[in-house]
Amino acid sequence: MDSKVLIVHPYDKSTSFLERIKNHLQAEFAESLHYFSVKPNATSHTQCLETINSFSTNGLLLFMGHGKSNCLYGAKGDYYGTLENELVKAEEPDKYFYEDNFINENNLSVFNKKKIISLSCNSNGQIGRKSVENGAKVFLGFGDLPTSTEELEEQGEKNKSGVSLSKIEQALKTEINDIIKKSVRIGIIKNYSFSELVDLINFVTNQKISHYLVNQKKVNERKLIANYLYTFKKEIKIYGNGKEKLIE
Numbered sequence: 001m002d003s004k005v006l007i008v009h010p011y012d013k014s015t016s017f018l019e020r021i022k023n024h025l026q027a028e029f030a031e032s033l034h035y036f037s038v039k040p041n042a043t044s045h046t047q048c049l050e051t052i053n054s055f056s057t058n059g060l061l062l063f064m065g066h067g068k069s070n071c072l073y074g075a076k077g078d079y080y081g082t083l084e085n086e087l088v089k090a091e092e093p094d095k096y097f098y099e100d101n102f103i104n105e106n107n108l109s110v111f112n113k114k115k116i117i118s119l120s121c122n123s124n125g126q127i128g129r130k131s132v133e134n135g136a137k138v139f140l141g142f143g144d145l146p147t148s149t150e151e152l153e154e155q156g157e158k159n160k161s162g163v164s165l166s167k168i169e170q171a172l173k174t175e176i177n178d179i180i181k182k183s184v185r186i187g188i189i190k191n192y193s194f195s196e197l198v199d200l201i202n203f204v205t206n207q208k209i210s211h212y213l214v215n216q217k218k219v220n221e222r223k224l225i226a227n228y229l230y231t232f233k234k235e236i237k238i239y240g241n242g243k244e245k246l247i248e
Contacts, residue, residue: 003034004247005188006055008048010038010065010075010102014148017173018064018119024181025062029188040075040097049103049110057113057137058248062184063103069125072118074099103127108134115194115244119180121145124237132240138194143235146228147173162220171225176232179204187246195242205233 007022009015022035038048055061066073079088079095089096103110104127112135118128123141131139146152149165159165183204187197209229212222219225 002032002056004032004056004059005029005034005062006051006059007033007035007062007064008038008052009035009063010048010073010099011040012066012073012076013078014076015065017147017177020177021062021064021119021181021184025185028185038075038102040077040080040094040099042097042099045074045099045102049107052110052114055114057115059115060184060188060246061111061114061116063116063118063120063123065120067118067120067123067127069122070127070130071101071104072120072123072127074102076100105130108136111136111139113137115246116140117184117197118142119145124235128237128239136240138238138240138242138244140194140198141237141239143231143237145172145176145232147176157224163224164221167219168221168224168228171221172228175205175208175225175229179208179232184246191245191247193243193245194238197246198236198238198242201236202233205229 005025007025009018009022026033026035036048036051038044052061063072075097077095077097080098084096108131111131115137116131117140119142121144124143128139128141146155147169149169152165152168157165179201183197183201187200192200209226212219212226216222
């Protein structure tokens with residue numbers, strides 16, 4: 001594969017907001033970017049692993065989706081978790097499909113000699129370390145990324161007078177999108193290393209934090225938003241060689 005950038009984005013309606021990152025990078029690097037939208041079926045997941053495996057060892061692999069400390073999730077059908085209708089399931093099995101153990105310790109060999117940014121929850125844990133142990137050149141992972149009201153509630157937040165969880169959710173979705181798309185774009189254009197990219201992400205995030213604290217004093221949730229953005233940048237971790245360039 002000749003592409004310099006491979007974006008892997010398993011379908012899940014709860015992460016559709018991340019398409020803005022893809023759209024931004026595609027507009028800039030259309031000729032050298034390949035976008036793989038993993039569909040909610042086993043065949044698409046197999047094809048995606050094959051695509052990752054054959055991707056250039058000099059390019060940048062950006063994974064966008066759900067995950068936990070020891071694996072990256074795959075695609076999720078729109079009806080998964082709802083009461084199953086056998087007739088619908090027979091006609092549209094993809095709607096009920098869910099792969100919650102897509103890339104894990106057993107198939108991390110697909111990351112061998114690859115350079116990875118994993119925009120997924122808790123990818124700063126075991127999955128990053130194991131990826132490098134299995135041959136990845138470098139792996140950039142993130143901490144917990146609460147981007148839904150349910151995830152915010154898991155963090156102990158509640159709707160109350162002057163605090164709207166939906167406002168916090170929308171702000172975090174908007175800002176994380178903006179931080180990543182701008183930072184990765186600039187990083188590629190300026191031939192940054194992974195360490196330099198993290199420095200840039202920190203810089204852009206600090207600008208966002210200052211904006212909320214200084215310029216958004218009418219936004220009741222501004223301190224909570226600023227705190228989550230601070231945690232976002234603080235929990236970024238690089239495994240492997242941070243001096244590796246994003247693209248060679």
